[in-house]
Amino acid sequence: MAENTIALVSFLLTLMVFSHILGDIPLVSVLYRSAVFIFAGMTAAFALVVTYEGLILPYLQDIQDPSSAWTTLGHSADIYIFGAALLFGLLLLLKPVRAMSWLTNSVLAVVIVVGASVAVVGALSGTLFPLLQATAALPAGITQDFSALVDRLLIFVGTMTALFYFHYQTRPNRDGLAQESRLGQGFRYIGKAFIVTTLGAIYAATILTCLTILTERISFLFQFGA
Amino acid sequence: MSEEFNWLDYVEQEESAPAPARRSGLRRFLPRLPRLPRLPRLPNARRLLRLPRFPGLPSLRRRRVDAAPGQPSAADLLGAQDERPLDALDDRLLQLRERSAADSQPDADEGQPLYDVDDVLMTPVLLQKPGGVISAGALSKAQEQQVELLRNIVGGATQEEGQGGRRLMPGGALFSLGALPRLLLASVVLLAVSLPFVSSDYAEGDLPPSQFPVDAEGAAVYSLLDNLTATDTVLLAFEYGPTAAGELDPLAELVLRHIVARGAVPLIVSSNPIAVARAQNIIRAINRSVAAGGLRLQHGIDYFILRYLPGGSLGIRELSENFADVARVSAKGALTGLAFDSLDDMAAIALIAESAEDLRNWAEQVVPELENTRLLAFTGMAAAPLAQVYADSRDEILGLVAGYRDAFTYAEMLQTDFGAPLAQTGLPTQPEQPELEPASSNAARDRAADQPADGQAQAERAEATVGALIASLQLSSTAPSPTVTPSPTVTPAPTLTPRPTSTAPPTATELPTATATPETILIVEVTSPEQVRIRRGPTRADDILRLARAGDSFEVLGANADGSWYNIALAPGLAGWIAEFLVEERTSTRAAFEAGQASASARPPAERVVLRSVFRFSLGKTTPRYYQVNSLTTGDLRDYVLLRDRTQEIPRLEAMTLGSLAAALAIALGNIFSALSALRRRRREGRA
Numbered sequence: 084m085a086e087n088t089i090a091l092v093s094f095l096l097t098l099m100v101f102s103h104i105l106g107d108i109p110l111v112s113v114l115y116r117s118a119v120f121i122f123a124g125m126t127a128a129f130a131l132v133v134t135y136e137g138l139i140l141p142y143l144q145d146i147q148d149p150s151s152a153w154t155t156l157g158h159s160a161d162i163y164i165f166g167a168a169l170l171f172g173l174l175l176l177l178k179p180v181r182a183m184s185w186l187t188n189s190v191l192a193v194v195i196v197v198g199a200s201v202a203v204v205g206a207l208s209g210t211l212f213p214l215l216q217a218t219a220a221l222p223a224g225i226t227q228d229f230s231a232l233v234d235r236l237l238i239f240v241g242t243m244t245a246l247f248y249f250h251y252q253t254r255p256n257r258d259g260l261a262q263e264s265r266l267g268q269g270f271r272y273i274g275k276a277f278i279v280t281t282l283g284a285i286y287a288a289t290i291l292t293c294l295t296i297l298t299e300r301i302s303f304l305f306q307f308g309a
Numbered sequence: 310m311s312e313e314f315n316w317l318d319y320v321e322q323e324e325s326a327p328a329p330a331r332r333s334g335l336r337r338f339l340p341r342l343p344r345l346p347r348l349p350r351l352p353n354a355r356r357l358l359r360l361p362r363f364p365g366l367p368s369l370r371r372r373r374v375d376a377a378p379g380q381p382s383a384a385d386l387l388g389a390q391d392e393r394p395l396d397a398l399d400d401r402l403l404q405l406r407e408r409s410a411a412d413s414q415p416d417a418d419e420g421q422p423l424y425d426v427d428d429v430l431m432t433p434v435l436l437q438k439p440g441g442v443i444s445a446g447a448l449s450k451a452q453e454q455q456v457e458l459l460r461n462i463v464g465g466a467t468q469e470e471g472q473g474g475r476r477l478m479p480g481g482a483l484f485s486l487g488a489l490p491r492l493l494l495a496s497v498v499l500l501a502v503s504l505p506f507v508s509s510d511y512a513e514g515d516l517p518p519s520q521f522p523v524d525a526e527g528a529a530v531y532s533l534l535d536n537l538t539a540t541d542t543v544l545l546a547f548e549y550g551p552t553a554a555g556e557l558d559p560l561a562e563l564v565l566r567h568i569v570a571r572g573a574v575p576l577i578v579s580s581n582p583i584a585v586a587r588a589q590n591i592i593r594a595i596n597r598s599v600a601a602g603g604l605r606l607q608h609g610i611d612y613f614i615l616r617y618l619p620g621g622s623l624g625i626r627e628l629s630e631n632f633a634d635v636a637r638v639s640a641k642g643a644l645t646g647l648a649f650d651s652l653d654d655m656a657a658i659a660l661i662a663e664s665a666e667d668l669r670n671w672a673e674q675v676v677p678e679l680e681n682t683r684l685l686a687f688t689g690m691a692a693a694p695l696a697q698v699y700a701d702s703r704d705e706i707l708g709l710v711a712g713y714r715d716a717f718t719y720a721e722m723l724q725t726d727f728g729a730p731l732a733q734t735g736l737p738t739q740p741e742q743p744e745l746e747p748a749s750s751n752a753a754r755d756r757a758a759d760q761p762a763d764g765q766a767q768a769e770r771a772e773a774t775v776g777a778l779i780a781s782l783q784l785s786s787t788a789p790s791p792t793v794t795p796s797p798t799v800t801p802a803p804t805l806t807p808r809p810t811s812t813a814p815p816t817a818t819e820l821p822t823a824t825a826t827p828e829t830i831l832i833v834e835v836t837s838p839e840q841v842r843i844r845r846g847p848t849r850a851d852d853i854l855r856l857a858r859a860g861d862s863f864e865v866l867g868a869n870a871d872g873s874w875y876n877i878a879l880a881p882g883l884a885g886w887i888a889e890f891l892v893e894e895r896t897s898t899r900a901a902f903e904a905g906q907a908s909a910s911a912r913p914p915a916e917r918v919v920l921r922s923v924f925r926f927s928l929g930k931t932t933p934r935y936y937q938v939n940s941l942t943t944g945d946l947r948d949y950v951l952l953r954d955r956t957q958e959i960p961r962l963e964a965m966t967l968g969s970l971a972a973a974l975a976i977a978l979g980n981i982f983s984a985l986s987a988l989r990r991r992r993r994e995g996r997a
Contacts, residue, residue, distance in 0.1 A: 104492065104495045104499075105492070106491075106492070122551075126550075126551075126583055129582060129583060129586060130582040130583065133582040133585050133617045133640065134582065134617065134619065135642075136640060136641050136642040137585075137616035137617040137638065137639075137640050137641075137642060138616065138617065138619060140642030141616070141638045141642050144642065150849065150888070151644060151842075151849065152849050153634075153637060153638060153644065154634040154637065155631075155633050155634055155637075156634075158849075194620075197623065198620070198621075198622070198623055201622060201623055201626050201674070202622055202673075205622065205626070205670075205673030205674045205677075206673055208673070208677045209669075209672045209673030209674065209676060209677050210669060210672065210673055213702050213703050214698065214702050216702070217701065217702030217703075218702075253397075261397075263397060281694070284694050285691075285694050285695070288690040288691050288692075288693050288694055289690070289691040290969070290972050291690040291691075291712065291965070291969065292553075292556055292689045292690045292691040292712070294502070294964075294965050294968040294969060294972065295555060295556040295689070295690065295712065295713045295961075295965060296552070296553070296554075296555035296556055297498075297502055297555075297968065298502055298555070298713075298960075298961045298964040298965055298968065299554075299555030299556070299558075299961065300555060301499075301502050301503055301506060301964065302506060302957045302960065302961055302964075305503075305506040305507075306957070
């Protein structure tokens, strides 16, 4: 019974979302908007529950039951951590009070700075350096493997010309106007071709994803109808 | 009264003065230095060496010497040149620029100060209609004030009273002719996607292969997961929400079924709170499929859902650096009893990612911390192009399985490996379920039938896997499992060596009552109503060896100095510590105690308690870990793979093919329509 109810609600919500195909017209648009509101509201509510159960509740239990340590730091450290998190959370609530908003900003500054530093370190060690190495490195036996040689050459040319596409420096001609070198213009065209090809591939892959999701919904509608 | 200083006056005076040359940028604010005497001109090296001149190459030296005295230097031009000149832009970019400039101009006829904002914000006029459909969602007084403030910020007068609500279409019409092509194209795509579900006559294109090529990345991913054993744990990261569920749920379900079918334990984790719900839904679907007679997956035994990782990349960073704490707490806020040192304790990390951003986060925050463990990437098609870059460039990321087509191939391989060969071994097989058999599996079945040698190898491998599972289960001392019957061909797993910590630590003092008479022993019985933890040492900081519940009794080997912890025997060669206030102490004869243990071991299989051991070798030392699991029978292992509903796979693949054709047709028609419109507009402009 419960599963049938869930399936019926899913069926109706799916139809409500599909009503957006008809456009932004009265009454019909309300269906789409209502479905989106339900989705956004339930998502926020579920995130709140998960955050409470997975993050806040363990610390509360730890405070109530000293015989169990919920982290490797131990019981007393857990209390301090929870106290600090609680204090930071309360400080965030002071945002509407203009005289105290600097406290909120301080907490946000800590979060933003730590997040930015983690992102920068991660981008260097996890993306930039490995991708640079992979672009410049020549695999063993590349002289025997012609396809690998072409592959590496293509990567190198694509990377360099795509970077050159975003190079805006020019030199002046005799009239004082900016003049682009012919070689640079050629590099820019090649880089543009690589960029367009990449964006096209991403766009095509995104369409495939959309079609996959659409087929799943259509399949669900037919299954429900049958 | 002194005249007030105005810097604009100063600027005008300076600009009106006959300055020899304008200084641009920050150089205007630098003090002027006296001009140095000009050095004699060096001979031109290119002319001396008679090198050819390449007109396309940019000159590396400044051309100040070539500039006339009244003209700006090249450096000045470069300093003032902050964007590409307009004449360097192609026609398309110029049109976009003109269009954006035209759009930014306020349209007097529009009369909508919130023309753009209205798309994302409901206007109160519509909502405040009495008896409206969603009148319950009308804005409050404070929200109305915020909307009013937003109107003022956007810059416009308030909406006129007599306008009668939001104007949905230009001219107040419900439909406009401009919306017809969109409706038409959407209908065509919907029709194309729907036809394969109505009849199989509309099948187009070939199905994906029933096996990954040997050198394909999907084959490497499948091979690693297929070689998991019962002593392995796999971190399974769910990084997708409901919007990508239609594409990634099949992949996630396959990976989960594959892991548990090999006896390994998945630890599910996510930085997306909604993904926790997705994971629970998938496990619920698996349990529904095996509910006919198989063993359902149980949280805390067969799988774990760890706590949510807040903060996006920050949460993932915490996971990589502090995995021990993350693994301690489940998503429901309960202790899991898991004890791991780092992510390298995992046999593999399987990431199911919705977007390339998710994969990038894991590649940046987790992969650099890994030493032995590999990351397996499962993504949607939208994330595949960028995910491929990471998979190609990083050795730590093994392979990529992308999209629904790869999921189909993965399912075919699972069906082959777990289906036909096991049926040849005489092991208990699942009943035939024709309604669940997809038409697509004919190829897989044919392949299995055509390869008896491979089938035999699969059977041997399956038997060896079951043997490894049984060998890895270390049962309690006098409690042999009634359902897990050790096969005579099973050899003990080499990792199950006698545990070095099984002997009582030096601090334990022998209790005289326990050794007074050989027939009488001291035992403790758990009295706590909740599950209690048995640890490796007499402190709460020590690792958890297993859990015990009320009524469980153990032989006492000793106690610590202050008597607050008992050293108890768990199994031959395995001892643990339990807190004194959780148990009740009493004496018993050894015969009566062993008889009670034997009767306790005859509990139903779902309640049997076994120990699973994981040995890790790191920096030359062995780290044993024990945690409580339930036992699985051989039939249960295959249930997780064979009882998957695959009835909708073929229509979906055919619908994707037809839908792709329809989408390509729509894009082509759109481009032709756009080109014709541009030609007509140019012709009209030419006449004008």
